[in-house]
Amino acid sequence: MLWGVAFFGSIYLTFGAINWLLTHKLLPALGIGRRLDPRPVRPEQLRREIGQSAVSVAVFGLGMVFPWGFLQLGWARLDGAAGGLQIALEILALAVWNDVHFWLNHRLLHTRLLRRFHGPHHRSTVTTPFATYSFHPLEALLLGNVILPPMLVHDFSFWALASVPLFSLFFNNVGHSNYDFFPAVSYNHWFAASRRHHLHHACHSGNYGFQFTFMDRLFRTRIAADAAEPQLRAYREKEKSHGAPA
Numbered sequence: 001m002l003w004g005v006a007f008f009g010s011i012y013l014t015f016g017a018i019n020w021l022l023t024h025k026l027l028p029a030l031g032i033g034r035r036l037d038p039r040p041v042r043p044e045q046l047r048r049e050i051g052q053s054a055v056s057v058a059v060f061g062l063g064m065v066f067p068w069g070f071l072q073l074g075w076a077r078l079d080g081a082a083g084g085l086q087i088a089l090e091i092l093a094l095a096v097w098n099d100v101h102f103w104l105n106h107r108l109l110h111t112r113l114l115r116r117f118h119g120p121h122h123r124s125t126v127t128t129p130f131a132t133y134s135f136h137p138l139e140a141l142l143l144g145n146v147i148l149p150p151m152l153v154h155d156f157s158f159w160a161l162a163s164v165p166l167f168s169l170f171f172n173n174v175g176h177s178n179y180d181f182f183p184a185v186s187y188n189h190w191f192a193a194s195r196r197h198h199l200h201h202a203c204h205s206g207n208y209g210f211q212f213t214f215m216d217r218l219f220r221t222r223i224a225a226d227a228a229e230p231q232l233r234a235y236r237e238k239e240k241s242h243g244a245p246a
Helices: 002-030 043-062 067-072 084-109 117-123 137-144 148-153 157-177 190-203 215-219 227-240
Strands: none
Touching: 002 043, 002 157, 067 148, 067 227, 084 117, 084 137, 084 148, 084 157, 084 215, 117 137, 117 215
């Protein structure tokens, strides 16, 4: 469990710092991509996000007792003989499952029953990379159990299971970056995930998916690409009236 806390904490800080450097310094200087929401982020937001994320890191790390317990009880096993192709296919299957799992839990968190537990995450209307783990502990518990159901039905390799928090955090970090890395691609493209999640935070509904779009397409929960334009236009006009650049 202590190793789990150290692992989740290190990848959260590393991915967040790299993303912040890229989206606030390097990419704008190179003229690559664009910021999505021009509204400022207050310093207290970053402190709150990092504080809430520290609790989530503890939940994720301590929660490693559950997959470990599955292995100890014989409910699950690791396949130590898995070859490269099998590992690649397992990672692909887990990536798809991760999106299904995220959509189901995220949609549940937007119901009247659990909405109040999702509220702390949505305090970040303008997202940052450090909002990635900024959850209520209950939300962290729901999202952190993603590998448990698959472990009960298949003997995965260690490397496939270990990849889940890595690609999950990477996709989540990109989604919360408030930066459009590929402005040329369509809103429907996998590479437009940051645009879609930016709209989820700006509009507080719809776009419940993770990196892919198939769950929102299936359940018709997609947000229109211009849904946040009225509030962004209002901000730009307000800034213009005060003589500040938008």
